[in-house]
Amino acid sequence: MPTYAVTARFRRDLAGLTPGQRAAFRSAIEGFVHDLGEGRFRSGLRVKGVKGAAGVFEMTWAPDGRATFQYGDPIERGEPHVIWRRIGTRDVFRAP
Numbered sequence: 880m881p882t883y884a885v886t887a888r889f890r891r892d893l894a895g896l897t898p899g900q901r902a903a904f905r906s907a908i909e910g911f912v913h914d915l916g917e918g919r920f921r922s923g924l925r926v927k928g929v930k931g932a933a934g935v936f937e938m939t940w941a942p943d944g945r946a947t948f949q950y951g952d953p954i955e956r957g958e959p960h961v962i963w964r965r966i967g968t969r970d971v972f973r974a975p
Contacts, residue, residue, distance in 0.1 A: 881915045882954045883961045888974075889946075892966045900944060904966065907940035915959050929972065935964065943968045 885893075893901065910921055920926040925939040929947060938946050945968065951960040965971035
């Protein structure tokens, strides 16, 4: 099972989302976690690298919902470890 951590900034961003936005993110995370295990992300999540931020990736969870993350050292042998950095609108790209 993949593991994850969140940054303090991600926590603050998450607290600022509406309940509907948090629900949409949780729904997208179900697919994200499944896809992590498959080694390939579904096109609807639009996972890709963030330009100008080496090692940082973005995921789309709503029409104007974005989350950024990076991979960390595995905690469980052979399982990916994701560090969630930011969540919100496209504004997260100012400081991904």
